[in-house]
Amino acid sequence: MAPEKEKKKPRVTRNPELIKGIRKYSKSKMYHKRGLSAIKKQNDGAFPDHEGKPAERKPEEKPPKFYPADDVKKPLKNKRKHKPTRLRDSITPGTVLILLAGRFMGKRVVFLKQLPSGLLLVTGPYRINGVPLRRVSQAYVIATSTKVDISGVNVEKFEDKYFSKKSDKKKNKKDANEFFDAEKPEKQKFPQEKKDDQKTVDAALIKSIESVPDLKAYLGARFSLKDGMKPHELVF
Amino acid sequence: MPFKRYVEIGRVALVNYGKDYGKLVVIVDVVDQNRALVDAPDMVRSQINFKRLSLTDFKIDIHRIPKKKKLIEALEAADVKNKWENSSWGRKLIVQKRRASLNDFDRFKIMLTKIKRAGLINQELAKLKKVEAVS
Numbered sequence: 001m002a003p004e005k006e007k008k009k010p011r012v013t014r015n016p017e018l019i020k021g022i023r024k025y026s027k028s029k030m031y032h033k034r035g036l037s038a039i040k041k042q043n044d045g046a047f048p049d050h051e052g053k054p055a056e057r058k059p060e061e062k063p064p065k066f067y068p069a070d071d072v073k074k075p076l077k078n079k080r081k082h083k084p085t086r087l088r089d090s091i092t093p094g095t096v097l098i099l100l101a102g103r104f105m106g107k108r109v110v111f112l113k114q115l116p117s118g119l120l121l122v123t124g125p126y127r128i129n130g131v132p133l134r135r136v137s138q139a140y141v142i143a144t145s146t147k148v149d150i151s152g153v154n155v156e157k158f159e160d161k162y163f164s165k166k167s168d169k170k171k172n173k174k175d176a177n178e179f180f181d182a183e184k185p186e187k188q189k190f191p192q193e194k195k196d197d198q199k200t201v202d203a204a205l206i207k208s209i210e211s212v213p214d215l216k217a218y219l220g221a222r223f224s225l226k227d228g229m230k231p232h233e234l235v236f
Numbered sequence: 237m238p239f240k241r242y243v244e245i246g247r248v249a250l251v252n253y254g255k256d257y258g259k260l261v262v263i264v265d266v267v268d269q270n271r272a273l274v275d276a277p278d279m280v281r282s283q284i285n286f287k288r289l290s291l292t293d294f295k296i297d298i299h300r301i302p303k304k305k306k307l308i309e310a311l312e313a314a315d316v317k318n319k320w321e322n323s324s325w326g327r328k329l330i331v332q333k334r335r336a337s338l339n340d341f342d343r344f345k346i347m348l349t350k351i352k353r354a355g356l357i358n359q360e361l362a363k364l365k366k367v368e369a370v371s
Contacts, residue, residue: 098340108340146341218344236340 085118090143094150097122098142098223098236104131106222110148110205117160125202128209128219133198135163144236148215152204157197241291243272248294248316251284258329260320261289262311264301273301277308294319 015023015030025033040046091097095111097120109131112121120138124131166188209215225231241247247263256279265273267283274289275281281301296314298307311317320326338346 096341144340146339214345214348215341217348218341221344223340233336234340235337 084114084116085138087114087120088138088143090145091120091138091141092147094148096144096146096148096219097136098144099131099136099140100142101140102136104129104134106224107131108144108219108221108223109136110150110209110219111143112150112153112155112201113158115158115160119160121155121158123198123201123205124219125205125209126198127202127206128216133158133194133201135160142236146215146218148205148212149208150205152208153201155201241293243286243291244295245300246296246298246310248292248296248320249274249289250292251288252290253288254284256284260292260316262296262298262307263289264298264307275304275307277304277311292320292325293323 014033015025017023031037036047039048091111093111093113097109097111099105099107099109099122107124107129109122109124109129112123112133115121115135117135118138119135120141121133122131122136123133126132206216209219243263243266245264245266249261249263251257251259251261251274256276259276259279261274261276261279261284263272264275264281267273270287271283271285272289273281274284281304294314294316296310296316298310302310321330
């Protein structure tokens with residue numbers, strides 16, 4: 001429609017509720033307040049009868065072919081929605097984290113954001129310590145109190161889907177011959193666009209890292225417990 | 237070896253156990269063989285066992301159980317705070333506190349400076365050794 005239909009104001013009742021269940025005006029009073037006698041007068045002594053909406057034609061349901069012998073209880077629908085894991089207060093975008101497990105154990109790494117699955121998105125930066133854009137669990141991380149300025153970095157596009165493995169839809173049915181052939185799974189090349197993503201994210205980060213003296217060397221070094229260090233007494 | 241630090245009214249002591257650990261307090265009265273009445277500008281006057289106190293070299297001039305105001309004045313007059321912070325014991329405690337509060341990044345920076353310093357020292361040592369070897 002050319003002229004935009006104005007939003008209908010919701011109908012408000014002019015009969016205030018004094019206390020739960022008891023309103024101020026009686027039925028007859030409300031009859032007069034609403035001017036129902038005037039409406040009747042306009043419509044020849046009776047309330048106008050509006051035609052309802054034409055009944056929607058429901059598609060014809062065929063009677064089921066099978067009736068189960070016993071009544072089977074249907075389980076209730078689960079409408080719970082997942083919230084991402086609660087992020088520790090010490091972890092904010094730009095915090096330097098120490099990874100505690102996995103291939104990059106001991107590496108000091110910059111935290112970017114928390115993904116909807118609850119995992120933390122983290123980057124080395126790659127040029128500094130070889131840690132790429134990676135997902136990491138909060139439980140396997142120590143948060144230090146060192147923060148890096150992360151304002152120049154755009155991490156909007158990274159979600160959990162970005163990190164999922166690409167599965168071959170066609171599962172090759174192996175012949176007997178192929179089993180005996182030398183296994184050469186084709187090594188998938190690391191996609192160039194992921195390399196470019198890494199570069200763009202790291203470019204801004206490295207600039208802010210280099211502005212702090214010694215921070216680059218700090219991120220390049222691994223953390224380890226030395227003699228006399230008591231983890232429960234250390235301030236990270 | 238005679239004793240040098242005595243329990244007396246006005247003796248400044250360090251609390252070494254309990255809720256007030258690390259505080260400098262002044263002995264203002266002796267309760268009995270084991271306990272003293274102790275006071276400090278930032279705490280309520282209370283009794284404490286002598287075993288929880290480490291006596292320091294400092295003593296201030298007060299009467300038995302002075303009012304808080306008098307106590308503070310006496311502490312200022314004797315300049316206990318500065319003397320304590322300049323004494324070797326006091327300085328040690330300050331350094332310990334500083335070390336305990338170091339960040340992971342701070343520790344890393346300290347490691348780098350230690351290495352650097354050792355390098356410089358070794359350079360000088362090498363030079364001296366050279367001189368020694370020649371002569």
